[in-house]
Amino acid sequence: MIYFIPAWYNQRRTWYFNSRPWSQEQKLVRFDDISSHFERFSSAGEKCQLIVNNYEPQLRYFMHRLEILERNFINVFDIIQDLNTIKKEQGQVDFYTQFPWPEGIEFINTPFSVLGYLNGKLYAQIEFGDSGQLFWITIFENNLPSLRYIFDDRGFISSKLVYDQSGKYHYQDYYNGEEEWQIREFFPPYGNHVEVAEEARERFLKSRYETMTDLVFEVERLILDQNDEPDDIIFLAEDDRHTGPILEMKSRKKVIYSFFQGRNSHDISPEVQQHLQNVDSVIANSESLRKSLQEYTNVPVKKIPLFDARLDLGKSRQMKELIVYFRLDGLRKSSYQAVFNAILRYMKENKLVYLRIISFESNVQEQQSIRKQLTEIFEASDDKCLVLTEEDTHNSENSLQATEGKSRVQLIFMTAADDIIKLLNDCRVIIDGADDADLYTHIAAISAGIPQINRFPSEFVTHEQNGYIAETPEGIYDGLDYFLSEMTNWNRALTDSIQKTLQYSNSNLLADLMEGL
Template sequence: MKRFIPAWYSQNQWWESKAEPFYRKRSVTEFDDLISLMSMHHKNEYNFEMIILNYSPDLRTFLHRHELFESNYWSVFDEIQGFTHQTPQSVDYRQLHWPKETEFIYTPYLIRAITSENSYSNIYFSQDGYLIWIEDFEHKVKRQRYVFDDRGFLSSVIAFDDKGAPSNIRYMTQDGDWILQENVNDGAVEVNDHYQHHFNCRRYLSMEEVIQEHLNHYRENNIDDCDPIIVASDIRHNQLIAETFKPQHLCFSIFQQRNKGVPKTEFETMVGGQSWLVDTLESERILEAYKEKNDLTQRLMRITPFDAQVMPNISNQLYETYIGLWIDGLTDTQVKQIMSQLVHYMEKKEAIRIVLLTKLERHHVSTWLLNEITIINDRFNDKSEVPEEISELMKDEEAIVYVELKSVPFEMDIVEAIATLRIVIDLSVEPDLFLQICCLGAGLPQINRNHTDYVEDGTNGLVITTENDLIAALDYYLEHLKHWNRSYAYSQRLAKNYTSKKIIEQLDQLIEGDRDGT
């Protein structure tokens, strides 16, 4: 049975909980290579298990968001705290033991419980509506945070010092007793005397030592040496995992969004695995060079972690022709050059509309580009050349959006955005992988600067050398329905090579190696 070890970690100490109140909007997607690969296995009813190394009191609701709730998992902290698999259950804050005179004040973001003249508690909820924290304040200084598990019980208690800084964390059992106490300042972990028999030591230098001890114990008693282990490569846990599992069936997965600017030190921690999985041409090139330089024998394969699925597209039902331009990975100079050509294109073809796609939030986009969008829309909506009597009739009409900026930080945003597009332009050095797979599923032609596995030049897309070739490439598909239809048909056929079953077969081939053992 395959085991997957994800890296759904905090930016601080990697084993910390990532649960946050609903109003702290995520600016980056949770979706990654292992979520996608596990979803494929789940969809095709292949048996697998995920191994969760970090403290995750919100794990059930996280898995539910990604349609993995019914999947098997083993959690280090569940093992430590004695928690069992249960259906999520929200805690009703009103049934907790509040002082008799407590007054509740409701705000859009939290509930405040006034418990006395100098004390109050803030009650926080997750995006799924579950109680996640209660923080106690005395004289406006934070004193304690009670962290609740999404299965309906108290999971940990964080104590704060006189300045409101965290000092220690107590991890609780299901009976409400603490089992581990972590010193936030030096990282040392102390075991409660009542539970000493569950541990090899009474005190540990860090939580990593506790995690590795329990992971070793689980491997010895529950995992066969021949079970494949697919690991989301992360420098913070790679060495720990390489020391725990034998390399023969250990596979590290490099994912562009997680491993951007991967340092050489991370490659060194991956040497303990027999197989490496990459998602982009650039990552493949870098790892091949590293292998050759260090005379390594690891098997390396590039496969997409995203399976191609049929995507809805209604572009042929619209009067307007929407052109999608992916601006991430382009310099301001490149965007200016491309926009200049597209504006000229719109001047000649009144039905053309431009949709700029980016994973950035609007407030992170260059000010000049936002201003340029406004200028272009105002210019094309200018009624100065329209006769006065017609202009009067148009006063109440809503302005036409000729150029639109769409923020698509999450995968579903991209799926929604391409539903109305007729063609997609991505001239970055490494075209966005998920966008390309979506275009395959929707049958959309793509214009790129570099060759990829997902575009056959002249068939379901064009590879151009400079921005000056862009207009001719657009005309090739927008002026000739035959070319667009050919692209659509070819994309649908090519997408069959990237179904979930095909990707699983490729993964199995990588892990097991060729029949001759090489």
């Protein structure tokens, strides 16, 4: 068995979930080293299990995006809450109207949530996930939150968060499928401990835990101890919140220690240096990170770049329209005018070019500022086909049809990182004008065979091969002309991307990783 342990932790509450209602800012990591390698090993027919340590009631939606089947993962909190045998039909609430509301409540739909009023006062706010599923219901007293019911994506109440009279966290009850609390977690100043319900104590070693961390690792040890064969492997994401305890409980299992540039820095802490002495293999997804790690271990550190198997080569070659994906985040506003003037100049010369400006900015005021500045830039072009239009993420997949015959420029504010996959399906070129180019955009471009235009070179992008290095705004114009004026250079970039992915194909990767284990 190969166990994969990711580090999908909440920055403020380690063992809590990262998912948010669709209207709120999302934590955008949907793809990392663990999800990539899990897919590779699973596709090769290896016996794999993903262990998710944190509380994630929307886990099945998350795994569906990563195309991971439910039978191939286990959640520590499903065991804590006694949910391993829960069935969808046991769910109690699939839609908010099924919730036990008080008599006389009135509902008002808003763009972001549903509000419930009782006797003219705010009583409840109902919020939803990306797919319209019930996410949580917050109950108010005197305009302060008093209770929050958090829903499992299988259709039942997963936990209840109780607030004190000042609207701050008091404690949280975690339920089984029958809405019976199994554990109760307290928050400062009321404590930091976890109490186990009397009816659930036979499943745990203690009736009280000083921290949630103690309980999580007790359950994780049970999972890992179920099988302890010499050929078992733990594929462990480096993270100081779990690495030490997991290395202590690994028993006879071999450990592949995985570092990811999107999560780990090049500064190797003393703790990581110690961990490097207690693992069997080390991998990193970039050459610079590999070199940093190799200084602290005699175990060979292997460079294994990541590619997203959910992406394919798309359909852009079959289309006459040339769609350009522009990543706005990270580009300084002071550069907007020069960068977009260069793109506009090329779009005026090539009428087949369509521009999608993509941003994950969630702050409404900042969105308005971006919209205003871009509108002024594109209106100055004095071309009705080059004025700024806007699409929401729910319409973005068919956005080209929506603008055909009208404007060729779209601004899209996205709420889910997975929508990138849809947008890249018909994209011909990617532009990332940020000083620090986005790692996932790099991965997506190579995986989908799409050339990219960046400000600075990197180990992922080679000038005039799979990309174009544009150090100035005029360089962006040159890059567009290089890839869009005719197909020769674009085909060369496609071939280069395919060769990169084949170099790290599943069979080559597995043989390389298993060597010496």
